[in-house]
Amino acid sequence: MNQFHQVQNDIVQQVRGLINREINGQSTSDLHRQATRDLESAVAAWHSSYCRLIKFQRDFIRSLHGWFKLTLVSVNTEPINGNREFSDSFMFCDEWKLALDRIPDTVASEAIKSFINVVHSIYVKQTEELKIKKRTESASKELEKKASSVRSIERKYYNSYSMVGIGLPDVGPDNGNVLDARDPLAEKKAELAASQRRVEDEMVKHSKAVEVTRAMTLNNIQTGLPGVFQAMTSFSSLMTEALEAVCTRSYSIK
Structure with a gap:
């Protein structure tokens, strides 16, 4: 376990050197979010498994220790029947x-x-x-x-004037693109302009949100x-040392 975590740690350290080189980053999709x-969910399951692993190992050895203490060893820890x-x-x-x-084990648990x-x-x-x-x-x-x-109203409006041979009101070289107050489309065009500004504002907000999400993701x-x-490498190293010491002690039991 310790060897694998050491390799993982060496690989993961390389993310510190990652740089966001994209000026216009890709926006988040539903697939990205999922x-x-x-x-x-996977990291949460990893944390749960880690905690259970530590708990089960400790529960096992505590139960075994209690069994030895109550069954095989007397209160003063002298061996029963002189059996060393x-x-x-x-x-x-x-x-x-x-x-x-x-x-x-708490440090690794808190890190996860x-x-x-x-x-x-x-x-x-x-x-x-x-x-x-x-x-x-x-x-x-x-x-x-x-x-x-x-556009639909404009077509109907202009066609209605052309069909009866009447010129459009206040349309001439002096008026250019200026909306006339009597223009029946003035209100509609004002709403259209407001919608255009709203779209532009939302596009700016979205572009900024993409930048923030990408920067925060990389930084986090x-x-x-x-x-x-x-933390996992440190924990597994200490675990390995502890169990190796215990195993060495077991070799002396005959």
């Missing part, structure tokens, strides 16, 4: 129990739990970005709907992920 949610084998076995079990009790929070914060930021994206798309559709309506991964594997 992948982040899956990662959060039971005493050696109990001492081995006692050292095994102490070794597991002394291992600092902290990374769960890191991934969750990325998920929340992606969700916010997607909401802005959907607002932008909705505003764009509304703009297109209003633009289509204005760079600061959060290496710490997890550093």
Whole structure:
């Protein structure tokens, strides 16, 4: 286990050198967000498995230690019937129990739990970005709907004048593109212009949200992920040393 965590730690340290080189980053999709949610669930399951592993190992050796103490060893720890084998076995079990009790497993547990929070914060930021994206798309559709309506009304309005041979009101070289107050489309065109500004505002917000999400994701991964594997490498190293010492002690039991 320790060897694998050392390799993982060496690989993960390389994320510190990652740089966001994309000026216009790719926006978050539903697939991206689901992948982040899956990662959060996987890390949470990892944390749960880690805690259960430590608990089950300690529960096992404590039960075995208690069985030895109550069944094979008297209150004053003298071997029953003078059998030294039971005493050696109990001492081995006692050292095994102490070794597991002394291992600092909390640091690794907290590191994994902290990374769960890191991934969750990325998920929340992606969700916010997607909401802005959907607002932008909705505003764009509304703009297109209003633009289509204005074009349709314009065609009917201009055609009605041309059919009776009447010139359009206040349309001439002096007026250019200025809307006349008597223009029946003035209100519609004002609404269209407002919709256009709203779409532009939402597009700016979405572009900014993409940048923020991407920067936060990279920063959180760079600061959060290496710490997890550093803690796991340290924990597994201490676990290996403790169990090797216990195993060495077991070789002396005959």
